[in-house]
Amino acid sequence: MGKITTPGAIRGTQDIFGQDQERFGHVVDTFDRVRRLYNFRRVEMPVFEATAVFARSLGETTDVVSKEMYSFEDRSGDSLTLRPEFTAGLARAYLTNGWQQYAPLKIATHGPLFRYERPQKGRYRQFHQIDAEMIGSGDPQADVELLVMADHVLRELGITEGVTLQLNTLGDAASRDAWRAALIEHFQAHKDQLSKDSQDRLERNPLRILDSKEAQDRPVADSAPDIDAFLTDEARAFFDSVTGGLDAAGVAWTRNARLVRGLDYYRHTAFEFVTDRLGAQGTVLAGGRYDGLIESLGGPSTPAVGWAAGIERLAMLCDDAALGGGLDVIIALEDDRALAEATAAQASLRNSGISCDMIATGSPRKRYDKAAKSNAKVLISFQHDGELAKANIRSAPESDLHAKVADVLNVSATK
RNA sequence: GCGACCGUAGCUCAGUUGGUUAGAGCGCCGGUUUGUGGUACCGGAGGUCGGGGGUUCGAGACCCCUCGGUCGCCCCA
DSSP: OOOOOOOOTTOOOOOOOOOHHHHHHHHHHHHHHHHHHHTTEOOOOOOOEEHHHHHHOOOOTTTTHSSSSOOEOOSSSSSSEEOOOOOHHHHHHHHHTTGGGGSEEEEEEEEEHHHHHSSBBTBOSSSEEEEEEEESSOOOOHHHHHHHHHHHHHHHHHTTTTTTEEEEOSSHHHHHHHHHHHHHHHHHGGGGOOOOOHHHHHOOGGGGGGGGGOGGGHHHHHTOOSSGGOOOHHHHHHHHHHHHHHHHHHHHOEEETTTTOOOTTTTEEEEEEEEEESTTTTTTEEEEEEEEHHHTSSSSOOEEEEEEHHHHHHHSSSSSSTOOOOOOOEEEOOGGHHHHHHHHHHOOOOOOOEEEEEEEEOOHHHHHHHHTTTTTEEEEEEEEEESSSEEEEEEEOOOHHHHHHOOOOOOOOHO
């Protein structure tokens, strides 16, 4: 009977408990509440899909596919992938379930996602996001509504300090192609001044040079042309409508002409809410318009826009004060002869919707102190004089809860 | 995939140029004090110092390998 060594947790997974879980739950609850205010309907989605769903959405040649997806073969040899994002799966569902009939479709979801990468601050292999999408609307008001909702969620969570909404446009297909060509020309001309990484990017993903962290790249990246000169009239009008809508709704934003998306199904609006409080992983909520995606999945040309935000990162940032909750009542059983009465009181409280727990083990004379340390709002101690059990209700400030607890216990006593 | 830093009790961490039997606080268990009390004291359990190899009379400490963690790079859908 050899004792096995306890298997460890998988790298990059988390067991979320205690304070961390309370923060996590608060983020999800807040999102669900705000999302209803905007009439976004909740959808439940599978955690894995055919690999093709994501391979199309992510571009087949990038690192993303080759090294960063959790892909595996099932027993019939089909290639499956644990979802690395929500958007592609939602787009697939939109097509395969005939959800076109609901367009423009406002949907929201949240849950675990998987990326095969080395964990670092706020980035895990299994991580969690909240997500909101509007599929089937090419109206700039859709972008505005999504952004206003995103801002609302962050405000409700108390995440506003040091957070800015950075906004850019990638234009329509014609604008984007013209800009991209101009950028490549610019970077080619200064190739020798770029870092080695960025010289590689020039082949693979030239737009990404714009937001390179390498100091050496900044002069060339900063002097690169903005998209503005290449915008078609339609694309410019679209962007103006988005910024005008944000101004009207009172959502502050700043233009970041260096903010880009590598994949070419992205059109028009790209945005990120960025904090200065999370080190290298400062993006807290990100999204944009992906008018080309659904077509690339074999569907009809369908405009769509959406965003997602990492729950772990939001949880790290949200206000302690906003958490609230906690246990209503803790019972300290200071004499075992009062166990029956204490158990009855506990049942009555719970049946009345008051949360309650009891300390009834260990040294009786230490149970009061233990109960006091639990930080419940109300403490009830049970003692016994040899004839009768006796309950004492205590709480720091006299409160409605205190009165309610006393009421429930009296009712239970007369029964 | 690459780089830097870190692994000592359940948790947070001390541990001197390498030198007796590896420590503290918190938590846990027991005892005493207080008795409407969130206090204080005493005691106990709990460690192959992440693992393996090496150097040395002697390694928690130094060297190599390995595993794990953290942060960063790449990538970021």
